[in-house]
Amino acid sequence: MVIKQEEMDLEFSKKLASEIGESFQKCFQCGTCTARCPAGNVSQYRVRKLMRMAQLGLKDKIFDSDEIWNCTTCSTCKILCPWGVDTLSTILKLRAEAVKAGHPLKKHDPLVKSLLSYDNPWLQPRNARTKWYKGLDVVDLSKNPGEADVLYYVGCTATFDKRLWNMTKAVVKVLGMAGKTVGVLGKEEKCCGGTVRGVGHPDIFRSLATRNVEDINNAGVDTVIFSCPGCLNTIMNTYRKEEIGEIRPKLMHVVEYVAELINEGKIKLDKDVKRVVTYHDPCHLGKHCEVYEPPREILKAVPGLKFKEMDFVKVNSWCCGAGGGLKTAFPDRATELSSNRLEQAEKTGADTITSACSFCYQNLLDGLVVRKSKMEMKDVMEILAEAIEE
Amino acid sequence: MKIGVFICFCGNNIGGYVNVPELTDYFNTLGDDVIAFNTTFLCSEIGQDLIKDKIEELNLDAVVVASCSPKHHGSIFQNCIGEKINQYRWEFANIREQCAWTTPNKKDATEKAKAIIMGAIEKAKLLKDIGSTRVPVTKDVLIIGGGITGMHASLELTDKGFHVHMVEKKETIGGNMVRFDRVFPTDDCAMCTSSPILADVAMNKLIDIYSLSEVVEVKGRPGEYKIKIVKRPRYVDEKKCTACGECTSHCPVEVWSEWDEGMGLRAAIFKPLAQAVPLKNRIERDSCIRCGTCENVCKAGAVLYDDTEREFEITVGAILVCTGYELIDLTNTEYHQEHPNVLTGFQLERIKVPSGPTAGEILRPSDGKMPEHLVFVQCAGSRDRRYNVYCSKICCMYATKNARLIKAENPHMKISVCYIDMRTAGRGYEEFFDKAREMGINYIRGNVSEIVPDGEDLILKVEDTFTSEPIDVRADMVVLSNGLIPSQGTKDMSSVIHIVSGADKFLAPVHVKIAPVDTASKGIYIAGTTEAPKPIQECITDAGLVASRIATFLKDPEIEIDLTTSKINPEVCIKCGTCAENCVYDAIETSGEFYEVRDVSCQACGKCSVTCPTNAIDLSLFSEDQIIKQVDGILHEDPDAIIGYCCYQCGYNAADLAGTAKANIDPSIKVVLVPCSGRVTMQHMLYPFFKGAKGVFLAACLEGQCHYIDGNLQAKEKVALSKKALDIMGVGGRKLNLFNMSSAEGPKFVAAAKRMVEICQE
Numbered sequence A: 001m002v003i004k005q006e007e008m009d010l011e012f013s014k015k016l017a018s019e020i021g022e023s024f025q026k027c028f029q030c031g032t033c034t035a036r037c038p039a040g041n042v043s044q045y046r047v048r049k050l051m052r053m054a055q056l057g058l059k060d061k062i063f064d065s066d067e068i069w070n071c072t073t074c075s076t077c078k079i080l081c082p083w084g085v086d087t088l089s090t091i092l093k094l095r096a097e098a099v100k101a102g103h104p105l106k107k108h109d110p111l112v113k114s115l116l117s118y119d120n121p122w123l124q125p126r127n128a129r130t131k132w133y134k135g136l137d138v139v140d141l142s143k144n145p146g147e148a149d150v151l152y153y154v155g156c157t158a159t160f161d162k163r164l165w166n167m168t169k170a171v172v173k174v175l176g177m178a179g180k181t182v183g184v185l186g187k188e189e190k191c192c193g194g195t196v197r198g199v200g201h202p203d204i205f206r207s208l209a210t211r212n213v214e215d216i217n218n219a220g221v222d223t224v225i226f227s228c229p230g231c232l233n234t235i236m237n238t239y240r241k242e243e244i245g246e247i248r249p250k251l252m253h254v255v256e257y258v259a260e261l262i263n264e265g266k267i268k269l270d271k272d273v274k275r276v277v278t279y280h281d282p283c284h285l286g287k288h289c290e291v292y293e294p295p296r297e298i299l300k301a302v303p304g305l306k307f308k309e310m311d312f313v314k315v316n317s318w319c320c321g322a323g324g325g326l327k328t329a330f331p332d333r334a335t336e337l338s339s340n341r342l343e344q345a346e347k348t349g350a351d352t353i354t355s356a357c358s359f360c361y362q363n364l365l366d367g368l369v370v371r372k373s374k375m376e377m378k379d380v381m382e383i384l385a386e387a388i389e390e
Numbered sequence B: 001m002k003i004g005v006f007i008c009f010c011g012n013n014i015g016g017y018v019n020v021p022e023l024t025d026y027f028n029t030l031g032d033d034v035i036a037f038n039t040t041f042l043c044s045e046i047g048q049d050l051i052k053d054k055i056e057e058l059n060l061d062a063v064v065v066a067s068c069s070p071k072h073h074g075s076i077f078q079n080c081i082g083e084k085i086n087q088y089r090w091e092f093a094n095i096r097e098q099c100a101w102t103t104p105n106k107k108d109a110t111e112k113a114k115a116i117i118m119g120a121i122e123k124a125k126l127l128k129d130i131g132s133t134r135v136p137v138t139k140d141v142l143i144i145g146g147g148i149t150g151m152h153a154s155l156e157l158t159d160k161g162f163h164v165h166m167v168e169k170k171e172t173i174g175g176n177m178v179r180f181d182r183v184f185p186t187d188d189c190a191m192c193t194s195s196p197i198l199a200d201v202a203m204n205k206l207i208d209i210y211s212l213s214e215v216v217e218v219k220g221r222p223g224e225y226k227i228k229i230v231k232r233p234r235y236v237d238e239k240k241c242t243a244c245g246e247c248t249s250h251c252p253v254e255v256w257s258e259w260d261e262g263m264g265l266r267a268a269i270f271k272p273l274a275q276a277v278p279l280k281n282r283i284e285r286d287s288c289i290r291c292g293t294c295e296n297v298c299k300a301g302a303v304l305y306d307d308t309e310r311e312f313e314i315t316v317g318a319i320l321v322c323t324g325y326e327l328i329d330l331t332n333t334e335y336h337q338e339h340p341n342v343l344t345g346f347q348l349e350r351i352k353v354p355s356g357p358t359a360g361e362i363l364r365p366s367d368g369k370m371p372e373h374l375v376f377v378q379c380a381g382s383r384d385r386r387y388n389v390y391c392s393k394i395c396c397m398y399a400t401k402n403a404r405l406i407k408a409e410n411p412h413m414k415i416s417v418c419y420i421d422m423r424t425a426g427r428g429y430e431e432f433f434d435k436a437r438e439m440g441i442n443y444i445r446g447n448v449s450e451i452v453p454d455g456e457d458l459i460l461k462v463e464d465t466f467t468s469e470p471i472d473v474r475a476d477m478v479v480l481s482n483g484l485i486p487s488q489g490t491k492d493m494s495s496v497i498h499i500v501s502g503a504d505k506f507l508a509p510v511h512v513k514i515a516p517v518d519t520a521s522k523g524i525y526i527a528g529t530t531e532a533p534k535p536i537q538e539c540i541t542d543a544g545l546v547a548s549r550i551a552t553f554l555k556d557p558e559i560e561i562d563l564t565t566s567k568i569n570p571e572v573c574i575k576c577g578t579c580a581e582n583c584v585y586d587a588i589e590t591s592g593e594f595y596e597v598r599d600v601s602c603q604a605c606g607k608c609s610v611t612c613p614t615n616a617i618d619l620s621l622f623s624e625d626q627i628i629k630q631v632d633g634i635l636h637e638d639p640d641a642i643i644g645y646c647c648y649q650c651g652y653n654a655a656d657l658a659g660t661a662k663a664n665i666d667p668s669i670k671v672v673l674v675p676c677s678g679r680v681t682m683q684h685m686l687y688p689f690f691k692g693a694k695g696v697f698l699a700a701c702l703e704g705q706c707h708y709i710d711g712n713l714q715a716k717e718k719v720a721l722s723k724k725a726l727d728i729m730g731v732g733g734r735k736l737n738l739f740n741m742s743s744a745e746g747p748k749f750v751a752a753a754k755r756m757v758e759i760c761q762e
């Protein structure tokens, strides 16, 4: 097939460049990105080719294929690119353009509709947000601002997926031990907007973001902690980049907060945890927020626990495949990736795979089933809770 | 004082952006003492004739040339004007690089050009005749670095009758080439090619070789440089040692050999190669256990345990720096150079040499087995923002050379090359690459994303971009095509001799295109891989050119020096001696009674005039008042201007480069050329503000890179003081800034200009 001159819309690439910067135009097609792109390792998706198509302005070709919907937004490509191409912004921009041009990915429709109606991607009623903490000592800061030490921004995934409640409860338990009262936004909590932005809806993202900034500022706390690095990265980094509004409290992942408490001797760890544990760096916590050490410090502080590193860790770690809407759009590819990551984890001889992300949690759990692996999935906070006497 | 203004259209280069006729008319309305003309190409013969005719016809006292950067055709205009009046009675207005090309709006550009030209006219009114003097030259040449470039240049120079002093850091001359097996594009044996050259240099009566030596200080002037050299101890008497090797065979020490890049062993007393020059042994003291064996076995009695470091001085007329390159170290990176089976390009050369540690056999270090799949990794540390952005130019060829040679000897070995682009331009080079593919060498077009160690083997993550398939390439031995970087010695010489280097840290010629081996200092030259990565062939070309440049410079017993130097006004001088203390060139002498500038030593940087408490000392060109007048002229046309004092070596070049790149620069930015940022006085910094200027900045060399050693540091101090003064005066010290940049950093100039505009708008 021959590409016609008319199909090369150089005005389109010029427009992209004016909106996200011209770095993609410098791509010299070396393939460094593709060689390590997790999505490309389980599909025909090639981030390098996408950059080339963007340079040539082949917009119809981009919109008509499902290429752009494969990216997990892990950021590996952006970090590795020898020429400093901002691949990730280019991909997200192309997704937004595809949606604008009437080419959204059908499989993302329910997610988008749910967000418009319920402020969460999982088609759940707002009231269901309070279920996980029934009976726990948790303050609803939307009703009683300032009545807690920290605001725990739970994130939609952990809020609605029962399999993760052991983790959210562990957060409350650990902080309780350190004498901290935990606050939440209850049914007023809203999706951070990272996912809708990721699947090409910057406008819905903006509306959520604006309301979130207000809610967080009104909670009357100094610190907000997150279980989900996706939410953390969106609220801490993307809101700033998109100039949504100033957030007053300090934002940190729960592992950062807790590692500090342990360092200060505020948490007593007195029970042996007989596990061999390895840790998977969530892309959004590691590559995006550059938090690598705190989860490791926590695990290493747990008595009786043996810690093993995988071959690919920190900035070099492999994505589990959960992000960027891949799990909704192509669940099989997502689990194939988590299965690959689990294979690396098994090589260490660990009996437990840990992480610090709600998305990774879900996807690694699914991977364990597919692989029929004997390993167990635990969040770092769950492990920590095991080390604390009731 | 009658001044002729000559404005050039430069075809469309200026004419397309600036309204030249309007400018000409404007300058013809100023009064009788300014007369303006325009022409299509002022640098052409017609243009030059116009200037000469008008000087004569109208009795012009000085000329203003409004055209391209003086770095381009400055010397043409100087010579042309010099035919009629004193060659320093002209001033340029750079309305091409620094105006037409950076100002897209024609009206803005025309207004800016007006201000620039007015500045030049005002300065021209103060120009005076500048004379010259003749000084004797020494016919000796110093060559620093005995690689192929240095050796070849030394032979060329001695053929022309000059005496050469060759200073070499290592125990032998020869450089990197003599460590190789064969060399592209001819595949002839490196040693067979270079040993006749080594021998010629060794036997040449006109060449003195100082091995294990380094230059530590350079003083003096063009034609008469005083060089201080330190020679490290060899612990073997060079006069007595016959290089018989008895000592080496008895020495009990075995350590990894630096010469073999850690691929083989050496004793503590050794010579690096059989053809070493000088052919003498050496004790490396860190590895020597002082057992005394060598002293006992040496029949010549050459072992000298108490040898010491020696310092001595020589005088030369010219200096050539050819201290070469080294390879970028990729240990503990995604390339895993620390893995025993990941080799550098140098390491492969050493094991390929028949006289090397494996007698030329390709054996992998971890277990001594011949690899089944050998993979070359191109662009390792080159063309990558995390390491070096430049292309190292020769690695595509050197990898292909070694791949071909190994394939020819071991047809069954699988050999792959992972690359981004194959850069094989040159006579016979493409044919060389073509042959490699014909031989069955497997070229994979994709950059290696990561090398993953897997026991003794390695897995390379790479996409074959032609088929769009990511591949896990399994290799049992990997050779990196490490990028080239300037050698430590090259970087050292940059600071000892004050040669400016580029953003890539290689030493920079005064003009990459038209003066590739000249530096900004007369009598100091660079050549070979000191300037940029290049193959041997180009080193030889450089060597020939540089020998010719040096011979031209030293051909007469005397050279002419223009007296653009500083002068002391004895009536104002209070004999405090501040200038003499500050001059790094010892150019100011005193007989006790009064102070005087020694013209031949003065480099005309002007730093002295900044420190003199009574303004008794001033430069003849770029005098205090000339600069002030130029600023006056600019502000007369544009009272809101931002004045940017740019140093001749770096800031001004960077501003020109910004123009060449057609960067957008706010028209309020007006450049004033100064020899050195250290020449800018506090008056220069403050005065523009009194006249209404929005801001003032200095664009100087990078710290540690000042061509005049410490001018930019002096400027830094003065800027800090002036900032305080501006704060006190309520103007705001933030409106005065110093920016450091190398001559190659156009974008830095653009950023500085942008920052100034922002600050001045706040």
Ligand SMILES: Cc1cc2nc3c(=O)[nH]c(=O)nc-3n(C[C@H](O)[C@H](O)[C@H](O)COP(=O)(O)OP(=O)(O)OC[C@H]3O[C@@H](n4cnc5c(N)ncnc54)[C@H](O)[C@@H]3O)c2cc1C
Pocket: B144, B145, B146, B147, B148, B149, B150, B167, B168, B169, B170, B172, B173, B174, B175, B176, B177, B180, B182, B183, B184, B185, B213, B214, B215, B322, B323, B324, B325, B326, B327, B345, B346, B349, B394, B398, B401, B487, B488, B489, B490, B492, B493, B527, B528, B529, B530, B534, B535, B536, B537, B539
């Ligand atoms: C692996 C590899 C293979 C190559 N193969 C080929 C090939 O096949 N064909 C080809 O054309 N080119 C080849 N090249 C390029 C070739 O090596 C260079 O072009 C050439 O050797 C450069 O010579 P030079 O004299 O400029 O520098 P160098 O060879 O680096 O010599 C510099 C000399 O200066 C000395 N020195 C350094 N600092 C000081 C100091 N401060 N004081 C005194 N002395 C000092 C050094 O000790 C050295 O002797 C290859 C390069 C590599 C890396």
Ligand code: SF4
Pocket: A033, A036, A037, A038, A039, A040, A047, A070, A071, A072, A073, A074, A075, A076, A077, A078, A087, A088, A091, A319
């Ligand atoms: S962000 Fe990750 S998944 Fe997306 S293209 Fe880059 S490497 Fe692939």
Ligand code: SF4
Pocket: A026, A027, A028, A029, A030, A031, A032, A033, A034, A047, A048, A051, A077, A080, A081, A082, A083, A084, A085, A087
């Ligand atoms: S790594 Fe960068 S330059 Fe290379 S293909 Fe990918 S985006 Fe392009």
Ligand code: SF4
Pocket: B247, B250, B251, B252, B253, B267, B268, B269, B283, B287, B288, B289, B290, B291, B292, B293, B294, B295
């Ligand atoms: S004294 Fe040093 S150099 Fe001499 S034989 Fe002993 S170890 Fe070797």
Ligand code: SF4
Pocket: B378, B379, B380, B382, B383, B390, B391, B392, B393, B394, B395, B396, B397, B421, B422, B423, B481, B483
């Ligand atoms: S010469 Fe070839 S291998 Fe070397 S940096 Fe340039 S393109 Fe890369």
